[in-house]
Amino acid sequence: MSGKLLRVGTVYIPVTDVEQSAGWYADHLGAEVSYRDEDKAIVNLADQSFFLVKAAEGECSNFIDIHGKERFSLTFEVNGLEALESVHEEFRVKGIHVGDIEDRGHAGRNFVFDDPDGNRFDVWSELSPAYKEKFLSH
Template sequence: MGEQLLRIGTTYLPVTNVDISSDWYVNKLGAELCFKDQDKAILNFANQSIFLVKSNENQSSNFYDIYGNERFSITFEVNGLKALEVIHKELQQSEIRVGYIEDRGHSGRNFVFYDLDGNKFDVWSELSPSFREKYLISNG
């Protein structure tokens, strides 16, 4: 291949109600609403474009691995364990469904949370080195 894929620009998430879900992402997670119509909302969130797409009920971006464990398709990164703990507490205080902070046997710690439609997300306490270098972020 002569060229490389450089970044993930957009992630699509199924939601049952575009209005309610876009308000939730803006008010609970601090996303910026860029566009909204009856079928979709476009958010600027976590250095990425997120499309909330109107879908049928009981759909999510989650999947099950070969052992039957429900998995997430997105991991957000934060700058260190302290930031992870603060965000974990803030999400809980915002009455968002949040899992426990876990040690998964690799560097850093993680927890999961869910949106209104059950889309499951992971949060990791480690920023990727290339992101840290590009944006001149010191260790948290």
């Protein structure tokens, strides 16, 4: 390969009501809505663009793993356990469906949360070393 993939530019998330979902992402997650029409909204969150795309009822970004467990396809990172606990509590107070903070046997801790359409996301207490080096070492 002559070039290399440098970053993920956009993540697509299926939603049933674009207007309602864009509002939820803005109000509950602090996303900035940069575009909206009847079929999609672009929200910016965690240095990433998310396209909320109108989809059929019951569609979501989750998948079932080999053991029959429903899984998320995206993990957000926060800077440490204290930050994870703070975000977990903030989400709980806002009425977001959140799972318990878990020890999964690797570095850090995680919890899972859902948007109104059932799209499941993970939050991890460990920032990637490359991100820390690039953005937090100054």
